[in-house]
Amino acid sequence: MVKICCIGAGYVGGPTMAVIALKCPSIEVAVVDISAPRIAAWNSDQLPIYEPGLDEIVKQCRGKNLFFSTAVEKHVSEADIIFVSVNTPTKTQGLGAGKAADLTYWESAARMIADVSKSNKIVVEKSTVPVKTAEAIEKILTHNSKGIKYQILSNPEFLAEGTAIEDLFSPDRVLIGGRETPDGQKATQALKEVYAHWVPEDRIITTNLWSAELSKLAANAFLAQRISSVNAMSALCEATGANISEVAHAVGKDTRIGPKFLNASVGFGGSCFQKDILNLVYICECNGLTEVANYWKQVIKVNDYQKNRFVNRVVSSMFNTVSGKKIAILGFAFKKDTGDTRETPAIDVCKGLLGDKAQLSIYDLQVTEDQIRRDLSMKKFDWDHPIHLQPMSPAAVKEVSVVWDAYEATKGAHGICILTEWDEFKTLDYKKIFDNMQKPAFLFDGRNVVDVEKLREIGFIVYSIGKPLDAWLKDMPAMA
Ligand code: NAD
Numbered sequence: 001m002v003k004i005c006c007i008g009a010g011y012v013g014g015p016t017m018a019v020i021a022l023k024c025p026s027i028e029v030a031v032v033d034i035s036a037p038r039i040a041a042w043n044s045d046q047l048p049i050y051e052p053g054l055d056e057i058v059k060q061c062r063g064k065n066l067f068f069s070t071a072v073e074k075h076v077s078e079a080d081i082i083f084v085s086v087n088t089p090t091k092t093q094g095l096g097a098g099k100a101a102d103l104t105y106w107e108s109a110a111r112m113i114a115d116v117s118k119s120n121k122i123v124v125e126k127s128t129v130p131v132k133t134a135e136a137i138e139k140i141l142t143h144n145s146k147g148i149k150y151q152i153l154s155n156p157e158f159l160a161e162g163t164a165i166e167d168l169f170s171p172d173r174v175l176i177g178g179r180e181t182p183d184g185q186k187a188t189q190a191l192k193e194v195y196a197h198w199v200p201e202d203r204i205i206t207t208n209l210w211s212a213e214l215s216k217l218a219a220n221a222f223l224a225q226r227i228s229s230v231n232a233m234s235a236l237c238e239a240t241g242a243n244i245s246e247v248a249h250a251v252g253k254d255t256r257i258g259p260k261f262l263n264a265s266v267g268f269g270g271s272c273f274q275k276d277i278l279n280l281v282y283i284c285e286c287n288g289l290t291e292v293a294n295y296w297k298q299v300i301k302v303n304d305y306q307k308n309r310f311v312n313r314v315v316s317s318m319f320n321t322v323s324g325k326k327i328a329i330l331g332f333a334f335k336k337d338t339g340d341t342r343e344t345p346a347i348d349v350c351k352g353l354l355g356d357k358a359q360l361s362i363y364d365l366q367v368t369e370d371q372i373r374r375d376l377s378m379k380k381f382d383w384d385h386p387i388h389l390q391p392m393s394p395a396a397v398k399e400v401s402v403v404w405d406a407y408e409a410t411k412g413a414h415g416i417c418i419l420t421e422w423d424e425f426k427t428l429d430y431k432k433i434f435d436n437m438q439k440p441a442f443l444f445d446g447r448n449v450v451d452v453e454k455l456r457e458i459g460f461i462v463y464s465i466g467k468p469l470d471a472w473l474k475d476m477p478a479m480a
């Protein structure tokens with residue numbers, strides 16, 4: 001029986017290994033982590049992450065060929081294939097702070113593999129890493145090898161949160177990069193055979209190591225760039241009376257462009273896009289490619305601009321102050337169908353409104369109160385000028401209440417901000433909500449989920465990203 005061990009039981013390691021276990025009953029999969037609470041949660045009925053479809057798979061495989069454990073060294077030493085899926089956040093201090101990937105966790109995992117291995121191993125980079133990381137890892141492993149042979153493969157993960165299981169079941173492609181030596185090709189073939197249990201062969205792409213590593217950064221940069229492009233266009237739509245949904249639809253009809261990933265929003269969030277672009281920018285700078293670095297940096301600048309623009313629009317529409325006003329925040333997660341709040345635009349928007357002394361009542365379907373409070377009191381890392389900005393003062397955080405019902409959040413509110421596109425927000429009884437709000441009642445839709453015309457008929461003053469402004473908003477100049 002082939003044994004797989006995955007180091008890192010996070011958003012990628014957990015779901016990916018659960019799907020491998022489900023699709024490959026002949027393989028034993030152990031997911032290990034240094035975090036005991038995380039492993040305990042994976043072994044309980046309350047999994048540490050919310051992902052549609054995940055619970056059922058874990059229930060089906062756990063204890064059969066899928067195991068979650070803190071016995072990291074034991075499972076690593078027994079495995080034939082070791083996936084490394086640890087976090088690779090942006091460095092917050094030292095050389096490259098604010099841009100470079102922090103490979104501390106990766107390096108410590110590699111050193112541990114070298115320490116405990118007693119047989120040959122295939123080590124698979126699952127984490128998103130800078131180009132040439134495989135070379136560094138190879139050096140760590142071979143210099144400490146005690147005669148053991150290692151093959152390093154790059155197998156970046158392309159799943160998106162909220163659709164992880166769907167993405168893993170039927171990926172657009174699986175990418176495997178390896179050395180172009182006979183041993184490298186053998187290792188590539190071994191990993192290919194794992195995926196071939198359910199992924200059609202023509203969707204499994206093999207490349208050299210550096211192409212695989214760079215393709216992951218490139219794919220995320222292209223995706224984020226699309227969002228910044230449509231968001232930049234949304235500002236122009238508001239200035240001219242064009243409608244971003246119509247523009248995106250017309251543009252996306254061009255088969256060379258395609259219709260997906262063209263939804264204007266309050267800004268992209270999530271643990272990957274900003275981190276991976278910053279990483280790309282840093283690699284370009286290290287290679288003397290200043291123009292290329294500046295080009296990609298602009299994707300993040302437009303994203304920051306979009307979040308600021310949204311806050312300014314809220315404040316200026318409401319007579320240039322939200323001091324003491326209750327604002328309902330609908331949605332805090334960085335996208336629907338996840339409880340993940342890493343880099344969610346809601347953090348920046350809430351902090352912006354609290355900075356103007358608003359009182360916030362926050363409702364999200366999956367994010368806990370503890371998480372929201374932690375996020376709002378955390379220091380914000382400024383990627384452009386790596387210094388730690390001040391966290392919200394305890395007094396400001398007191399202006400936040402977290403509730404478990406959209407009607408409760410909006411009761412008595414002066415305004416509503418929709419910051420996550422949860423399906424529930426499309427079908428709320430907006431007449432009832434309007435009746436219970438202060439007047440004039442404002443609604444700022446950062447995700448284009450509501451029917452603007454219907455809400456205007458009810459009596460709301462509605463702002464929806466990139467949509468034609470009503471007379472009220474036109475009279476209230478707002479600009480970042
Ligand atoms: P995560 O923070 O959810 O999980 C990482 C886990 O690794 C944590 O539980 C941590 O305790 C564990 N860990 C760290 N060092 C360890 C060590 N030495 N030994 C054992 N466990 C250790 O991160 P994630 O979101 O799963 O992301 C993992 C990697 O995958 C990152 O490089 C990320 O960029 C990449 N990625 C993420 C996504 C996503 O949607 N989240 C998608 C594609 C790729």
Ligand code: UDX
Binds near residue numbers: 262
């Ligand atoms: C992303 C990539 O899609 C995935 O391939 C990679 O493996 C990890 O990073 P993820 O961050 O989980 O996945 O979610 P994604 O669906 O890409 O959304 C990222 C952010 O962009 C979210 O805040 C989302 O709301 C926003 N977004 C997405 C838009 O604002 N408009 C869109 O059209 C699409």
